[in-house]
Amino acid sequence: xxxxxxxxxxRRAVGFVLPALVLIGVFLVFPAxxxxxxxxxxxxxxxxAAADPQVVGAxxxxxxxxxxxxxxxxWLSVQYVLGSAVIGQAVLGFALAWTLRDRxxxxxxxxxxxxxLSWILPSSVVAFLWIALLDxxxxxxxxxxxxxxxxxxxxxxxxxxxxxxxxRGTAFSMMLYAAALETxxxxxxxxxxxxxxxxxxxxxxxxxxxxKGHVLTNMLLISLWTFNDFTPFLITAGGPEGRSEILPFYxxxxxxxxxxxxxxxxxxxxxxxxxxxxxxxxxxxLRTRDRTRDRDRGRDHGDGGGAVSGAGPAIRGTAG
Amino acid sequence: MTISLHGLTKVFPGGxxxxxxxxxxxxxxEFFALLGPSxxxxxxxxxxxxxxxxxxxxxxxxxxxxxxxxxxxxxxxAMVFQDYALFPHMDVTANIAYPLRIQKxxxxxxxxxxxxxxxxxxxxxxxxxxxxxxxxxxxQRVALARAIACHPKVFLFDEPLSxxxxxxxxxxxxxxxxxxxxxxxxxxxxxxxxxxxxxxAHRIAVMDAGRITQVGTPAEIFRRPATxxxxxxxxxxxxxxxxxxxxxxxxxxxxxxxxxxxxxPDGEEIVYGVRPEYADLSAVPRDDAxxxxxxxxxxxxxxxxxxxxxxxxxxxxxxxxxxxxGEDPPVGAAAWAVPRPDRALVYHxxxxxxxA
Numbered sequence: 001x002x003x004x005x006x007x008x009x010x011r012r013a014v015g016f017v018l019p020a021l022v023l024i025g026v027f028l029v030f031p032a033x034x035x036x037x038x039x040x041x042x043x044x045x046x047x048x049a050a051a052d053p054q055v056v057g058a059x060x061x062x063x064x065x066x067x068x069x070x071x072x073x074x075w076l077s078v079q080y081v082l083g084s085a086v087i088g089q090a091v092l093g094f095a096l097a098w099t100l101r102d103r104x105x106x107x108x109x110x111x112x113x114x115x116x117l118s119w120i121l122p123s124s125v126v127a128f129l130w131i132a133l134l135d136x137x138x139x140x141x142x143x144x145x146x147x148x149x150x151x152x153x154x155x156x157x158x159x160x161x162x163x164x165x166x167x168r169g170t171a172f173s174m175m176l177y178a179a180a181l182e183t184x185x186x187x188x189x190x191x192x193x194x195x196x197x198x199x200x201x202x203x204x205x206x207x208x209x210x211x212k213g214h215v216l217t218n219m220l221l222i223s224l225w226t227f228n229d230f231t232p233f234l235i236t237a238g239g240p241e242g243r244s245e246i247l248p249f250y251x252x253x254x255x256x257x258x259x260x261x262x263x264x265x266x267x268x269x270x271x272x273x274x275x276x277x278x279x280x281x282x283x284x285x286l287r288t289r290d291r292t293r294d295r296d297r298g299r300d301h302g303d304g305g306g307a308v309s310g311a312g313p314a315i316r317g318t319a320g
Numbered sequence: 321m322t323i324s325l326h327g328l329t330k331v332f333p334g335g336x337x338x339x340x341x342x343x344x345x346x347x348x349x350e351f352f353a354l355l356g357p358s359x360x361x362x363x364x365x366x367x368x369x370x371x372x373x374x375x376x377x378x379x380x381x382x383x384x385x386x387x388x389x390x391x392x393x394x395x396x397x398a399m400v401f402q403d404y405a406l407f408p409h410m411d412v413t414a415n416i417a418y419p420l421r422i423q424k425x426x427x428x429x430x431x432x433x434x435x436x437x438x439x440x441x442x443x444x445x446x447x448x449x450x451x452x453x454x455x456x457x458x459x460q461r462v463a464l465a466r467a468i469a470c471h472p473k474v475f476l477f478d479e480p481l482s483x484x485x486x487x488x489x490x491x492x493x494x495x496x497x498x499x500x501x502x503x504x505x506x507x508x509x510x511x512x513x514x515x516x517x518x519x520x521a522h523r524i525a526v527m528d529a530g531r532i533t534q535v536g537t538p539a540e541i542f543r544r545p546a547t548x549x550x551x552x553x554x555x556x557x558x559x560x561x562x563x564x565x566x567x568x569x570x571x572x573x574x575x576x577x578x579x580x581x582x583x584x585p586d587g588e589e590i591v592y593g594v595r596p597e598y599a600d601l602s603a604v605p606r607d608d609a610x611x612x613x614x615x616x617x618x619x620x621x622x623x624x625x626x627x628x629x630x631x632x633x634x635x636x637x638x639x640x641x642x643x644x645x646g647e648d649p650p651v652g653a654a655a656w657a658v659p660r661p662d663r664a665l666v667y668h669x670x671x672x673x674x675x676a
Contacts, residue, residue, distance in 0.1 A: 187405035190372050195419035195470070196393030205418070209409040 032272075039266035045259035053262065060266035069242065070267065073250040077227060079158060080165070080246050085226035088166030090218060093173025098203075101181050112174075119171035127234035130164050134235075153236055157244035161232035169226070173218055180214035181207065213286065220282040224275055247271055321383035321473040321506050322348050323369060328378035330364050330530075338364040339375070340530035346523075349504045351497070353521035355511055357553070361530040362510045363478060369508060370476050371395050383473055393422075398467035399476040402483060404459045406451035412438065412462050413447045419470035430469075437465045441499075457488050464496075468503065475500075477509035481516060493519055514554045518542060526550045547670050548591055557596045557625055559665075560639050560657075562610070564592050571666070574610045574630060574637055578659070581666055581674035591667040596625060596640040598663035601649060602656040609656035610639045614649045624648045628657055 008016070039060055043053035064070045096115065100108045118126070133140045136151040152160050184207055192202045208215070230248045238245035238253065245253070251271070255264020323346040330339040338361040346352045354362040367373040369380055371392035379388045387395050398419070406415050413434045414421075420430035438444050441461045451459055460480065467475055480496065481489045497520050500507050511517050517524045518538040525535045526549075534546040545551035551559050564573030566588045571578040573592040584590065602609055612628030615638075623642045626649060630637035641657045649655050666674035 185403065185405065187401040187403055188407065190370075190392070191399070191401065191405040191466075192418075192422075193372070194370060194392045194397065194399050195422045197422050201422060206407065209407070 035265045035268055038262055039269045041262045043262040045261055060263045064267050073245050073247045077246040081223050081226045083162040084165035085222040089169045089173045089222050093170045094177045096174045097177035097181055115171045115174055118168055123231040130235055134160055154240050157236045161236060161244055164232060176214060176218050180211040184210050216282055216286050223278055324381045326379045329376045330373060331376045337530050342532060350506055351500045351520060351522045352508045353511060353517035353524045354527060355517040355524050356527035360527040362527050366476050366478055366510045370397055370399050396472050397474040397476055398472035400463045400467050400480055402479040404463040406459055406462055408451050411448050411450055415462055416465045416469050433469055437469045441465050456484050475505055475507040479510055515556055546672055548667050551593050555595055559593050559595050562592045564590050576610050577607050593665035594659040596642045598660045599641045600658045601641050601643050602658050606656050606658060609658040611656050612639055614651050614653050614655050617648055628655055
């Protein structure tokens with residue numbers, strides 16, 4: 001079979017992809033390798049080690065893994081991802097998409113508009129809104145609930161940022177699931193209804209098997225995004241006493257505030273590895289799906305893999 | 321089970337009146353066709369029997385019981401959709417047994433039942449396959465098997481043959497008719513193909529604009545179409561429908577003078593209908609024939625469809641005649657189309673007045 005469909009020839013084909021490859025090399029591959037290198041040194045923001053960093057081998061990694069604060073951060077990040085992405089955004093997004101699937105007209109447009117609004121507003125604006133909402137003294141939530149003086153951000157910092165991120169990110173899942181539900185043929189749902197299937201049985205037997213690929217893609221993307229999310233720093237700054245210090249905050253405070261760039265780079269690399277594990281686990285789940293027709297969707301997950309490297313610059317940004 | 325519809329009306333949001341106060345009775349064990357052009361409401365009618373559409377007013381009864389308010393799952397009907405609606409992630413056994421699984425029939429029993437039905441429809445070799453690995457005809461039989469497996473009171477088929485290619489469609493048609501005959505279950509099917517309706521059904525309802533124009537056996541509908549709409553819709557070649565006038569006790573139609581049925585006063589306008597199969601071609605002038613020039617010849621295999629173009633003031637008037645194999649006239653020749661009087665139809669005010 002002729003693999004050169006465009007008839008370019010090897011030389012010209014290389015010419016076409018070279019500029020893109022150079023850009024990827026300079027802005028993605030090199031910083032990634034640089035982060036790995038920095039993670040092996042005692043490079044600091046200021047002082048002697050800033051001028052002349054020494055290679056310290058795996059010291060940064062052993063220090064991080066031995067650090068209670070790192071392990072707490074990791075655990076908080078897991079809670080954050082499970083709570084706000086997997087349970088919050090995915091479940092709520094699906095519920096909204098499912099409820100609105102047959103609705104047309106103003107109700108649907110208003111709900112979609114509100115959900116989208118929370119997604120497209122700039123992070124700093126949204127963070128300010130939530131501080132205003134949850135404030136101890138003049139907060140809207142306390143006024144609504146009649147609980148003056150309840151310090152939500154101090155008493156429940158993790159819950160606050162989980163609810164915050166659920167609110168912020170549900171739009172993506174809702175839109176993705178709404179598009180996925182469009183692919184379920186009405187005749188399949190009607191066949192199930194004629195057989196007497198309840199709404200839950202229709203979901204189990206008709207809808208979920210058909211949109212499984214979409215569900216996994218969505219899970220992959222929102223898990224990675226949430227794991228690397230820095231926005232809630234604007235609300236709790238990881239406090240109080242580090243009780244909401246998820247991993248991106250931890251890197252930021254140690255690397256930039258604490259000046260330990262080498263250590264920060266090492267933790268960034270660990271985050272990258274965790275992301276990779278996430279991605280590989282999802283990809284494996286997708287591969288084990290038995291239908292050949294889903295090969296196309298497997299390709300979507302190639303893009304999901306791109307999100308791993310896409311997540312890289314944010315991490316490396318903190319190190320470099 | 322009998323099906324009886326009374327005053328059934330369905331108005332969709334936006335004001336489209338898909339069914340207009342429709343009454344229909346379908347007998348026990350009958351194979352019943354709903355026939356009509358797209359948008360005539362036939363599918364809405366089928367879906368109303370299934371319970372997938374809620375009528376705006378009117379009632380649906382199955383086996384004498386009013387089911388208008390019952391959800392689809394409790395009406396004990398099975399439907400085969402145009403796209404078959406097989407679940408791609410389930411194998412053939414699981415697809416056939418799906419309604420039984422919802423009814424909580426134990427696995428062993430429902431799989432035995434699936435295998436039994438599959439055997440009947442020659443699907444035994446395919447029980448472990450997924451729908452994606454089946455041909456169109458096999459998928460259709462799996463969909464039928466799923467409908468049969470749960471012993472419904474009524475079968476509903478939505479364009480059951482339209483996704484098959486032409487040759488397979490004929491085989492599937494014969495198969496379907498025999499199957500329905502053996503099962504003896506009341507079956508309603510929707511089709512836009514008049515040939516399919518004539519071939520399969522015991523009785524046909526021809527629908528137009530949300531109403532039933534005519535109900536009858538295939539022979540009745542073919543021989544005595546109640547209106548010019550039915551006349552033009554039924555038949556594999558379109559019927560010649562020619563406007564004419566009663567004068568001097570005879571019909572003057574497109575250059576021909578034909579005997580008038582009794583009871584039509586002079587001066588009345590009529591429409592004269594004759595199928596191309598029921599007209600003969602004459603090479604010599606005749607008074608009781610439509611004159612014209614041979615314009616197009618279409619070979620139908622065992623016969624040829626000849627299109628005559630009217631001369632003079634009826635320049636755009638076309639008359640079609642079917643001539644036997646090998647008797648094709650030359651194109652451009654003058655010819656006369658002679659209708660057989662015993663097969664001619666006369667409509668007055670869009671009502672059939674002859675044969676009475």
